[in-house]
Every structure is written in C-alpha cells, then in structure tokens.
Amino acid sequence: MAAVPDRGYVTIDTEECKGCGLCLEACPPRCLEFEPELNAYGVRPARYLGRGCTGCGICFYACPEPGAITVYRVAPPPKSAGTATGEASHAPAL
Ligand code: SF4
Ligand code: SF4
Numbered sequence: 360m361a362a363v364p365d366r367g368y369v370t371i372d373t374e375e376c377k378g379c380g381l382c383l384e385a386c387p388p389r390c391l392e393f394e395p396e397l398n399a400y401g402v403r404p405a406r407y408l409g410r411g412c413t414g415c416g417i418c419f420y421a422c423p424e425p426g427a428i429t430v431y432r433v434a435p436p437p438k439s440a441g442t443a444t445g446e447a448s449h450a451p452a453l
Contacts, residue, residue: 364433365410365411365412365413365414365433366412366413366414366432366433366435367412367413367414367415367430367431367432367433368407368412368414368430368433369391369412369418369419369425369428369429369430369431370407370408370428370429370431370433371404371405371406371407371428371429372427372429373398373406373424374396374398374399374400374404374406374428375424375427376398376402376404376405376424376427377400377402377418377423377424377427378393378398378402378403378404378405379423380393380405381421381423382404382405382418382421382428383423384421385420385421386417386418386419387413387415387417388411388413389411389413390407390408390410390411390412391405391406391407391408391418392405392406392408393405393406394406398444401422405427405428412430414430414431414432414433415430416430418430421450
C-alpha cells in the first residue's frame with residue numbers, strides 16, 4: 360500500500376531558535392526533535408524529523424521567537440494528476 364504523503368513540512372532557523380522545546384511539546388504528531396549540536400547560543404535547536412508533519416501550524420504559534428519556524432502546507436495533487444506532488448505554500452494562519 361502506498362504511503363500517504365505528508366500535508367506539510369517545517370524549516371527551522373537554527374540561529375534564531377533558543378532551544379526552549381515548546382514546539383516539540385506542542386507538535387501533535389511529535390515530528391520535531393532537538394539537534395545534537397549546539398548553536399551560537401549554546402543550546403540545541405529544534406529540527407524537523409523529516410516526516411509526519413500535518414502543516415497544522417501549532418509549532419509556529421507555540422514558538423516565542425519570531426521567524427524561527429516556517430510552516431509549509433503541501434497542496435494535495437489534483438485527482439486527475441496521478442502521482443504528481445502538490446505545491447508547497449507558506450501557512451500564515453490556522
Ligand atoms: S506544523 Fe504541526 S505537525 Fe508540522 S511540525 Fe508544526 S506542530 Fe508539528
Ligand atoms: S519553540 Fe521556537 S525557540 Fe523554542 S525550540 Fe522550538 S523553534 Fe526553538
């Protein structure tokens with residue numbers, strides 16, 4: 360059976376992240392973790408595990424650092440497009 364494609368993904372600016380962990384706690388599917396390496400602030404920044412994101416945006420609203428997290432929602436492919444992948448778009452609001 361084919362895997363269901365993720366509905367979103369996130370990017371995290373490791374030099375903006377303060378390593379508070381609020382996004383890790385807030386993410387419903389638990390698809391965020393801490394980097395093993397320290398950033399310039401001497402903390403382990405958050406990173407995306409690479410799969411499982413629903414594009415819900417909760418991590419964005421949980422994060423106290425403006426600009427640390429960017430959430431992208433992936434548009435589902437048109438039914439007539441077969442296996443084509445959707446376009447990603449920034450998700451500013453829930
Ligand atoms: S957008 Fe939602 S599912 Fe994706 S990483 Fe953020 S909280 Fe988790
Ligand atoms: S909530 Fe923001 S500052 Fe805190 S760990 Fe996540 S990305 Fe970093």
